[in-house]
Amino acid sequence: MHRFHGIVLAGGSSSRFNGDKAFAIYQSKPFYQHAIDLLTPLVEQVSLVCRLDQTNVIADQRVSVLTDDDRCRGEGPLAGIYSAMVVTDAQWYLVVPVDTPFMKKTILHVLIEQMDPTYDAIIPCIDGRVQPLVGIYNINVLAVIQKQLADNKRSMHQLLTRLKVKYVSFGDKESSCFVNINSADDFYRYITNKEG
Numbered sequence: 001m002h003r004f005h006g007i008v009l010a011g012g013s014s015s016r017f018n019g020d021k022a023f024a025i026y027q028s029k030p031f032y033q034h035a036i037d038l039l040t041p042l043v044e045q046v047s048l049v050c051r052l053d054q055t056n057v058i059a060d061q062r063v064s065v066l067t068d069d070d071r072c073r074g075e076g077p078l079a080g081i082y083s084a085m086v087v088t089d090a091q092w093y094l095v096v097p098v099d100t101p102f103m104k105k106t107i108l109h110v111l112i113e114q115m116d117p118t119y120d121a122i123i124p125c126i127d128g129r130v131q132p133l134v135g136i137y138n139i140n141v142l143a144v145i146q147k148q149l150a151d152n153k154r155s156m157h158q159l160l161t162r163l164k165v166k167y168v169s170f171g172d173k174e175s176s177c178f179v180n181i182n183s184a185d186d187f188y189r190y191i192t193n194k195e196g
């Protein structure tokens, strides 16, 4: 068993985006590569969990490319976390979504510093808003996730109510790191408009 594994969640349907968010380009690099760059120096191994149709396009030697387990394929971020945990062997999992291209290592370092074996998860909060897609989860949560999925409860927030969570607050200054690109409008507002 290794200690620390990274998970990039990339298998969403991008239904609010014009195209596949995983391949959207920011600073000349696809979003999925930003996420891999972020995790690679921090963990022992990285898994990227995506849809079947993405597997031929994702090219990065640094990661294991996985798809969702048959039992929960396409059932949301919880399915992605479950699918990586069930085929890997680690104590802790550092999770990032593919659509937060401004996330910084410094934020993840703060979460790592807060790791504590008496908790199930270490999760950031911005202005009291919980951000469960970026976080550290103990392997203990696998059984809880499995039960949630079996009960058709796919909400990450709902998962957190079942766990012992250490919340880590970040200030306003860091809120830009958590910006989520969901729509073409978000892409224009935060990327095209700024990059010119």
Ligand SMILES: Nc1nc2c(ncn2[C@@H]2O[C@H](COP(=O)(O)OP(=O)(O)OP(=O)(O)O)[C@@H](O)[C@H]2O)c(=O)[nH]1
Residues within 6 Å of the ligand: 009, 010, 011, 012, 013, 014, 015, 016, 017, 021, 049, 050, 051, 068, 073, 074, 075, 076, 077, 079, 080, 081, 096, 097, 098, 099, 133, 182
């Ligand atoms: N592996 C996997 N990842 C997922 C799944 N659903 C969402 N994700 C990822 O989880 C993160 C957050 O998901 P959403 O914001 O809902 O993104 P999305 O589902 O692609 O977008 P919408 O269809 O617009 O909701 C993104 O990084 C997605 O790629 C899934 O079923 N499996």
